[in-house]
Structures are given as structure tokens and as C-alpha cells.
Amino acid sequence: MNNGPDLSRHEHPLRLSVPPSPCVVRPARELPPPSSCTHKFLGEMDADAGGSSAITPDAGAETREVTGKNVVVILVGPPGSGKSTFAEAVLAGANTGRPWARVCQDTIGKGKAGTKIQCLKAAADALKEGKSVLIDRCNLDREQRADFLKLGSTVQADVHAVFLDLPTKVCISRSVSRTGHEGNLQGGMAAMVVNRMLKKLETPLLTEGFSRIMFCKDDDDIKQAVDMYCALGPSHSLASGVFGQKSKGPVQSGITKFFKKADTSSVEKSSGTKLTSSERKPGQKNPLSKQENLEAGGTCSMEVEKKLNNMNGNEERSKQIVPADINSSTLAFPSISTADFQFDLERASDIIVDAATEFVQKHDNMRLVLVDLSQKSRILSLVKDKAAKKSIDSSRFFTFVGDITQLHSKGGLQCNAIANAANWRLKPGGGGVNAAIFNAAGEGLQHATKECADTLRPGSSVTVPLPSTSPLRQREGVTHVIHVLGPNMNPMRPDCLKNDYTQGCKILHDAYNSLFENFASIFQSYTGKQNDETSSKKSASRVISPTDSKMKREDSHDSERTKKCKLPPPILTSRQHQERKGTSTLNYHDNTMVPSDAPSQAREEGSKRNGAVTNKSWGSWAQALYEVAMHPEKYKNSNSILEVSDELVVLKDLYPKAKKHVLVISRTDGLDSLADVNKEHLSLLRSMHSVGVKWAQKFVEEDASLIFRLGYHSQSCLSWLLQVPSMRQLHLHVISQDFNSPGLKNKKHWNSFTSVFFLDSLDVMEEIDQHGSAAISSDEKLLAMELRCHRCRSAHPNIPKLKSHISSCKSSFPAHLLKKDKLLSASTFSMDCT
DNA sequence: GTTCTAGAAC
DNA sequence: GTTCTAGAAC
Known part of the structure; x- marks a missing residue:
């Protein structure tokens, strides 16, 4: 709750915080009288926020002076919070003669991943040219902001923070659904990134060195802040202090809270139509449709959120007639691949109807229900029409508007199984049906899924029996979740079929066939052993791949392969x-x-x-x-194998990229890459690390000039889909930093060991300890980055020239490597010995 | 992961 | 003409 006086939204922000003095150049547009509401705005300040240095309202009002100082505005906010929109709006709207520059990490790399150093340099250059600067990067924690604050103080600029403190769900929705993002962060990956980043959020404080911190909680706040900077004359400076922090509640972070608050909102599918209030059922909060998300992302409009919130409470539950049939098993399934994966709706509806027709003809005691959250869902109406034209028995196959996780409790539709539009890793997240189902089913679904399969290929599905404790089972009566993965036609995702609908249709058809076959398998196994969960689990938890649905009975002995379908x-x-x-x-x-x-x-x-x-x-x-x-x-x-234990093997890399390069390989079957690692593997990682250190020490004792780094390649969850080459089986690289080897031949080799693609073992262990998984970069551009010296960061045109340079570069290593003993050298070990 | 090689860059 | 890269093939 806002305890302060109401902030007048209609008055010009400059007037609110900066009472003009006679010598101030007034902005071109007319400003309201200066004094009327100064107190109002300053009254918004939370004296506790930002620590003890938060200033009093009066002090804030008096701090305005003509300094002629440049301003460094550090934008703080996760992806999707509107930083770029903010910066662009200031650049476009500035009308007082104060020159502005936007420093954007997403674009500074010119197609390649931008770095903080590049941003710092660009900011320094702009400041040198007398420009005020907007730092357009996330800047979520103190460490990320510190260098920019230092830069600002070095050039005696005022450093402000503008914290775009929007609801997490809004940032996730926007970043998931936007297209053409400069940093290429969109789609399902974006939700994960937002979620992860917000965990690191440290609210900006005056004690960091900011002269002013402004919290923007909604569209109005953003507009005010933009207007204020637009109107900031060359000789103005803004009042110091903390402004706009209205709530002292804990900062909402993470998708978990998102779902706790709006546990059904993310089930919304891309319907191609706008939602109306009548489409929502009671209790559904913040239903952000894809369409609206796009609009929100495009215009930075907070109106969307308000509009959506306003929908709650006066909605009418849609009346739907559910064909009663207590003797049939029912599968509820969402439309696959049409939302995030942008499969053409016309084609998709044909495929759904074809596959369903085929199925209901074969199985007369089972029924299929296509579910979508929106009554105006285009896919639903297309399927409905086409099914009617084909005269499919509407008691065996029909459409239903509702939340797939609340079909029984809210819609009166009892389903035995529900299909999940899964991701290939079979992990929660993504913000759509997948996230909603994992959330509704509780943690048990993750564990149960893991027992059945690790990953899923496009066109296949896997059945997972729900644990008896799962809320989805207890509340909704759902006994099985069938994860299914369709084709991707979304060019913004890495495994896009690039409009190849011949292949796409085949995969989508395979996906539905696989899904329905798996559903049929559950039913068949249940006819004899309805109460035998173990038995049903064994028979049901199989992956049916595109082409093996027909031969699934023939290869039922092949349990190992079907269990680990990856x-x-x-x-x-x-x-x-x-x-x-x-x-x-x-x-x-x-x-x-x-x-x-x-x-x-x-x-x-x-x-x-x-x-x-x-x-x-x-x-x-x-x-x-x-x-x-x-x-x-x-x-x-x-002679390549140096050591073998039950847990690991140490092997000389057959194509070493440095004088000394060995691999510590885990012997755990199924642990193919870092993407498979979780907290359970922490002790293994520690063992691998200590064995790696031991070998590094041995090599250093032989040659004291060697310096080692221990780490993993960012074998991301997407590598499999991207076909990024990598060696199967988790392995730790122990590599000397001379990179003096004929085996190092190309850019990919170099960048895989010297960019953030190389994850330090210590960081990986810390990440897994804290978050349960490693923060793996999925950016394939990393390996194509320009060639830069790993010590002095100088750029080189080709590998031979780079090699020539590194053979003599004696610069110290980057600070982040010098910290925490990430580099192991003679001094490290001699220190250890003393 | 490497090797091979066409063709771009120098 | 030589060097080097990057994509295909393995």
C-alpha cells in the first residue's frame, strides 16, 4: 500500500521534483506552475528506502541547482521491464538541448554478444563528448552497477538509477512473447532468464553512490520518469534521493511467485484474438494472452496489466455442455505447437482432426478433448468446425474452454489424463501450458517425469503417472500426464523448421499419434490392473517416438532405450x-x-x-x-588414460588445445552434459574438481610456468537441438592457459575456452548448490565471437595472429578469474602448502 | 570432436 | 599465389 500522499499523475514530473529557478532554461513545451505539487511528489519518498542516506522531502526540494553536470542514468530491470523502450523514449523525446546517448548491451556487439566493458567504453566516450548517458542493460545487482557508478563519479556526473520495478509476470510475459528483440532474448528461454535474473536482484541503494533513485512500478511512473528526463535541461540537475518506492513488501521475484499469484494465467494460448472479460473464469488472475503480451511488449503499456486485473471479479464462467460418459477414459490435450511454436493454425487444425478421427474410430471407449483457455481460441473453433464437417462423434472428440489444470474443479470435466505441451528437456518453465501443468501437479511431477525420460524429441511423447500426492491427481482426478513435443516453426527459436511445413506437418501428426497411442496404452494397462500403480507406471512410462508408435509392441523389451529416450x-x-x-x-x-x-x-x-x-x-x-x-x-x-576410479576417468585430451589439457570424465551413465546436472551431482562435481586440481598441481610441479583453469563447456540444453558439436558425457576440462598447441585451430576452439562459454568449475558448483542447475548460456554466437586475447582482451584478425600474440602477452588475467582461485598456478599451490 | 576443401581474404 | 575460414562430411 502506498502510505504517502497520492501522486498526481497528470502533472509534469519536472515540476514535481525540480522547482525552477530563474536561471533555468525552461523546456520548450509549457510546464505547469512550479510549486503546486512539489511536496506531493517528494512525499512519495520512503525515508527508509535506500538506507540512511535517503533525503527528506524538503531537502530534496532544495537540492535543485544549476550544475551543468552530465547525468548517467543506470536503468535497472530484468528483460521485459521496458529498459530499451524507456531509453528510446528519452532519446526521442528530449527537447531541451541536453544531448543523450543510449548505451545498450544488446546492440553494442553489432550482432555479437555485447559486454559490460564495451558498454563502459561507450558510456565513457559519450560522457567525454558531453552527453548524458542511459545505461540500457539489466544492472540488477550491485556488482553490475558498480563500474558505471565509478565511471560517473570519475567524470563528476550525477548518477541516477531508474528501477523498472514491474511485476515479474509482466516482464516474463513480455519477454516470452516479444519478437525481434535486439538481444535475441524471447520465447521460452526468456522466462527462464527473467526468473533466474530476478533471483540476483539487489534493489539499488543510495549508498552505492547514486544521487537519485527512482522506482517505476507501472506505466504512469515510467511515463513520468521519461518526461522528466526529456525535460531535463542542459543545466538542470534533479533532486537527490529516493522517489517512488511505494511498497516495502518483498520484491516479487521468480516464476514461483508468479504462479502463486496467478496460477492459471500462463495457460493462455495464442488464439490470435483478444480476450474479453467473458472468456475468463472466476479466480483466474492476470490472464495474459499471447496477443496481449505482444501488444504490451510492443508498446510498453502497463494498461494491459490493469485491464487484465480489472477483468477479475466480474467474469462469467462460460457454460459448456460436457458429454457425460463415465465409462470412457478421457484425455484432455492442448493444441500442440500453435502457441510458442507458431505452427499454422489451419494446418494444425487439420492435423488434430485427422489424428483424432483416426483415434476415435479405433477406440470406442476413449475420448479426446481439445482444451484451450480462451473461448475465442481460433484453433478451437477451427477444430470444432472441421470435426463437425467430418461428422466425428462429438461425444468422443470435442473441444473445451478451460484451464487444463482445473478441468474437473472449475469446468466439471473429469479427465483421466492430460497432455502437456512440454519442452524438450521435460522441465518446468516457459510460462505456458507446460509451466501451468508442472505448477499445478506439484514437485512430484518433476520427479516422476525424470524416472520416465530425460528429454523428448519433436514428434514424440512420454507418459508419466502422477504421484498419488499430486494436487492434480487429488483435486482433478488426473492420473497421468503425457508430455508431448511438436515441431517448431518459430524462427526465434533455435530449432526452427524454417517454414518447412512438409516436415512440420509430419512431426505434428507424429506428435498427436504418439500422444493418443500413449493414452491408449495407459487405458489398456488399466483394464487389468487399475489399482496397481507400479505396474501401470512400468507399462505407461514409455516414450513413443514418431516412427515407433506402430512398432511399440514389438520393441517393448527395449526398456532401457525407452526409459532414456534422449x-x-x-x-x-x-x-x-x-x-x-x-x-x-x-x-x-x-x-x-x-x-x-x-x-x-x-x-x-x-x-x-x-x-x-x-x-x-x-x-x-x-x-x-x-x-x-x-x-x-x-x-x-x-597411455591417454591417466586415472580411473569408480566415479571418474582422467584422460589426456586427444586434441589438446594447450600444453597441458586433460579431461576429468564422470562415469555416471546418463550424465551427458552440464544440462543434466542437478544438486544430486554436487558431490560428484566436487570430486571432479578436486581431481582436476590435483592434476593441475602435478603439471605445475613439472612446469612452474603453467597456469590452469578448470571448467566445463556450456553444453546447453539447446545444443542437442542446435546440433552444436560436443562430446557426450560430462567432462571437466583442466587446461593450461598458454593455449600453445597445434590442436587449437579455429575460432570455435578459442572461444569455447576463453569466452563465457567456458564455465569455471567453482562457479558451476556454486550455481548448482544455489539454484539446482548451472546457468548455461545458450548463445551460439559466443563461439563465433571475434578473437580476443584472454589476458589483455586485444582483438586479432585470425588464429595465427592471435596465437602469435598470446605467446608473448604477459598482461594480467581478467579480474573475475583472479578472484576465487579460478586460476591455478605455482603460487596457488605454494600457498596451499604453507 | 576432426578432416577436407572451396573460396574468401590478403 | 598463399593463408585462412567456414561449412560439409565423417
Whole structure:
């Protein structure tokens, strides 16, 4: 609650905080009289906010002086909070002659990932030119802001913070649904990023060195702040202090709170139509439709939120007739791939109707329900029309408007199973149906899902029995969730089919077939053993892939593969097997590390089935580390293996990128990359780290000039889809920082060890300890970045020139590496010994 | 992951 | 003409 006097929204902000003095150049447009509401605005200040240095209202009113100082405005806010919109609005609206520059990290890299250093330099340059600067990056924590504050104080500029403190759900919704974002952050990844970033939020304080902090909680605040900076004359300075902090409540952060507040809002699908109040059911708060999100993102309008909030309370629950059929098993499913994945609605509706027709003809005691949250859902009406034209039995297949997680409690529709429009990692998040279902089902669904499969390929599905404790089971009577993944036609996502609807339609059809087949499988298993959860779990928790739905009964013995659907088995040709016979030498390239007794036929069959849709598999070369980890004994005579334990193998990298480069490989099956690691693996990571340190120490003792760094490649969750090459099996690089090796040949090699693509082992452990997963960068641009020296950061045109430079560069390493012992050198170890 | 090689850059 | 990169093939 706002305890201060009401802020007059209609009066000009400059007048509110800056009473003009005779020598002030008045902005071109007419300003209201100066004195009327100064107190009002300053009365908004929270004297406690920002620590003890928050100034009193009167002091604030008196601080205005003609200084001619430049201003550094540090925008603070997560993606989607409107920082860029703010900065652009100031640039466009400034009308007093004060020159402004926007320093934007998203664009400063000119297509490549921008850095803080680039921003600092640009800001310094602009300040030198006499411009005031808007720092357009997230600046969420003190450390991120500190350098800009320092820069400001160095040039004696006023440093302000404008904190775009909007509701988390708004930022997530906007960043998820925007397109064409300068930093390429949008779609499902954006929700994750916003959520993660907000965990790091540290509210700006005057004690950091700001002369002024302004909180913008909504559209009006933003507009006021923009107007104020637009009207800030060259010789004006704004009052010091904290303004606009209206609530002392905890800062809302994270998607969890988002869902607690609006647990059904994110189920909204892209319907292509605007929502009206009548489309909402009681209790649904903040229903942000995709369409509205886009509008909100595009115009930075907070009106959306208000409008949506206003919808609550006077909505009427839509009356729907649910065909009663207590003898049928019911599957409720959302439209797959049409929202985030932008699949054409016409085509999608044809596919849904075709697949459903086929299904209901085959199974007369099961029914399918297409569900969408919006009554005006276009996909729903298309399907409805097409199903009617095909004369499908409407008691077996029908559409339903409602929240898929509350069909029984709110809609009176009892469903045995619900389908989830999952992501390929089968993890919560994303802000849509997926997030809503994981949220509604409770944590049990995550655990149950993990037992069934780790990942999902486009066109396939996996059935997960809900634990008896799941609220979704207890409240809604849903016994199974079937995760299904369709094709992606969204160019802003990394695995886009680029308008290839031939392939897209096939995958979508496969996805529905797989979903329906899995549903049928549950029912069949339940006819005999309705109360045997274990049994049903075993039979139901299978992944049905696009082409194996027809052969699922034939390969039911193949339990291991269906349990871990993530990895198509290595693709080995018969020639490779022949050539490989009897050999177990270490060689990534021709894959001779794969044991010669590999069950080749089964693998080939498996690869055909699994590779049918996307052909995205671990190439044979990528299996090498896995083979070493699983069967180190086969390579015991190789001098490449340095150490073997139950937990790990230490291997000399066969293509070292530095004088000393070894890999500490985990031997845990299924731990393919950092994306698979969670808190349970912390002790393994610690073991890997300490073994890595031990080897680094050994090498340093042999050659005291060596300096080591320990870390993991950012094998992101998207790498599989992006086909970014990587070696399967989690491995820690222990690499000397000379990078003096013929094995280091190209930009990708260099950047994979010297950009943020390389994640320090210490950071990874800390991240996992704190967040349960590593913050993996998914930006493929990282590996294509310009070549810069890892020590002095100088740029070089090509690898030979870079190599020449690094052979003699003696600059100190970047500060972030010098901290926390991320670099291991002779001094590190001698210190340890003393 | 590497190797090979066409073609761009110098 | 030589060097180097980047994409295809493995």
C-alpha cells in the first residue's frame, strides 16, 4: 500500500521534483506552475528506502541547482521491464538541448554478444563528448552497477538509477512473447532468464553512490520518469534521493511467485484474438494472452496489466455442455505447437482432426478433448468446425474452454489424463501450458517425469503417472500426464523448421499419434490392473517416438532405450563395425573407441527409429568419451588414460588445445552434459574438481610456468537441438592457459575456452548448490565471437595472429578469474602448502 | 570432436 | 599465389 500522499499523475514530473529557478532554461513545451505539487511528489519518498542516506522531502526540494553536470542514468530491470523502450523514449523525446546517448548491451556487439566493458567504453566516450548517458542493460545487482557508478563519479556526473520495478509476470510475459528483440532474448528461454535474473536482484541503494533513485512500478511512473528526463535541461540537475518506492513488501521475484499469484494465467494460448472479460473464469488472475503480451511488449503499456486485473471479479464462467460418459477414459490435450511454436493454425487444425478421427474410430471407449483457455481460441473453433464437417462423434472428440489444470474443479470435466505441451528437456518453465501443468501437479511431477525420460524429441511423447500426492491427481482426478513435443516453426527459436511445413506437418501428426497411442496404452494397462500403480507406471512410462508408435509392441523389451529416450544410440555402419573389430585404440574421429562388441544391429535399428524425425543425435565421434567412461578397462593400455576410479576417468585430451589439457570424465551413465546436472551431482562435481586440481598441481610441479583453469563447456540444453558439436558425457576440462598447441585451430576452439562459454568449475558448483542447475548460456554466437586475447582482451584478425600474440602477452588475467582461485598456478599451490 | 576443401581474404 | 575460414562430411 502506498502510505504517502497520492501522486498526481497528470502533472509534469519536472515540476514535481525540480522547482525552477530563474536561471533555468525552461523546456520548450509549457510546464505547469512550479510549486503546486512539489511536496506531493517528494512525499512519495520512503525515508527508509535506500538506507540512511535517503533525503527528506524538503531537502530534496532544495537540492535543485544549476550544475551543468552530465547525468548517467543506470536503468535497472530484468528483460521485459521496458529498459530499451524507456531509453528510446528519452532519446526521442528530449527537447531541451541536453544531448543523450543510449548505451545498450544488446546492440553494442553489432550482432555479437555485447559486454559490460564495451558498454563502459561507450558510456565513457559519450560522457567525454558531453552527453548524458542511459545505461540500457539489466544492472540488477550491485556488482553490475558498480563500474558505471565509478565511471560517473570519475567524470563528476550525477548518477541516477531508474528501477523498472514491474511485476515479474509482466516482464516474463513480455519477454516470452516479444519478437525481434535486439538481444535475441524471447520465447521460452526468456522466462527462464527473467526468473533466474530476478533471483540476483539487489534493489539499488543510495549508498552505492547514486544521487537519485527512482522506482517505476507501472506505466504512469515510467511515463513520468521519461518526461522528466526529456525535460531535463542542459543545466538542470534533479533532486537527490529516493522517489517512488511505494511498497516495502518483498520484491516479487521468480516464476514461483508468479504462479502463486496467478496460477492459471500462463495457460493462455495464442488464439490470435483478444480476450474479453467473458472468456475468463472466476479466480483466474492476470490472464495474459499471447496477443496481449505482444501488444504490451510492443508498446510498453502497463494498461494491459490493469485491464487484465480489472477483468477479475466480474467474469462469467462460460457454460459448456460436457458429454457425460463415465465409462470412457478421457484425455484432455492442448493444441500442440500453435502457441510458442507458431505452427499454422489451419494446418494444425487439420492435423488434430485427422489424428483424432483416426483415434476415435479405433477406440470406442476413449475420448479426446481439445482444451484451450480462451473461448475465442481460433484453433478451437477451427477444430470444432472441421470435426463437425467430418461428422466425428462429438461425444468422443470435442473441444473445451478451460484451464487444463482445473478441468474437473472449475469446468466439471473429469479427465483421466492430460497432455502437456512440454519442452524438450521435460522441465518446468516457459510460462505456458507446460509451466501451468508442472505448477499445478506439484514437485512430484518433476520427479516422476525424470524416472520416465530425460528429454523428448519433436514428434514424440512420454507418459508419466502422477504421484498419488499430486494436487492434480487429488483435486482433478488426473492420473497421468503425457508430455508431448511438436515441431517448431518459430524462427526465434533455435530449432526452427524454417517454414518447412512438409516436415512440420509430419512431426505434428507424429506428435498427436504418439500422444493418443500413449493414452491408449495407459487405458489398456488399466483394464487389468487399475489399482496397481507400479505396474501401470512400468507399462505407461514409455516414450513413443514418431516412427515407433506402430512398432511399440514389438520393441517393448527395449526398456532401457525407452526409459532414456534422449540419446539415439550411436549410429554405426556395418563397415565401421567390421573395421573396428578387435580394436580399442583411442581415436575420436573414426570412432574406434567404441568397443568392438557393440550390439551393432540393435544400435542401427535404434538409430533409424530415433533419427527418423530430426536426425539430431550424438554423432559417432561424440560417443568417444562416453565409451571411455563406461569401459575404461578396454583402454587400460592406452597411455591417454591417466586415472580411473569408480566415479571418474582422467584422460589426456586427444586434441589438446594447450600444453597441458586433460579431461576429468564422470562415469555416471546418463550424465551427458552440464544440462543434466542437478544438486544430486554436487558431490560428484566436487570430486571432479578436486581431481582436476590435483592434476593441475602435478603439471605445475613439472612446469612452474603453467597456469590452469578448470571448467566445463556450456553444453546447453539447446545444443542437442542446435546440433552444436560436443562430446557426450560430462567432462571437466583442466587446461593450461598458454593455449600453445597445434590442436587449437579455429575460432570455435578459442572461444569455447576463453569466452563465457567456458564455465569455471567453482562457479558451476556454486550455481548448482544455489539454484539446482548451472546457468548455461545458450548463445551460439559466443563461439563465433571475434578473437580476443584472454589476458589483455586485444582483438586479432585470425588464429595465427592471435596465437602469435598470446605467446608473448604477459598482461594480467581478467579480474573475475583472479578472484576465487579460478586460476591455478605455482603460487596457488605454494600457498596451499604453507 | 576432426578432416577436407572451396573460396574468401590478403 | 598463399593463408585462412567456414561449412560439409565423417
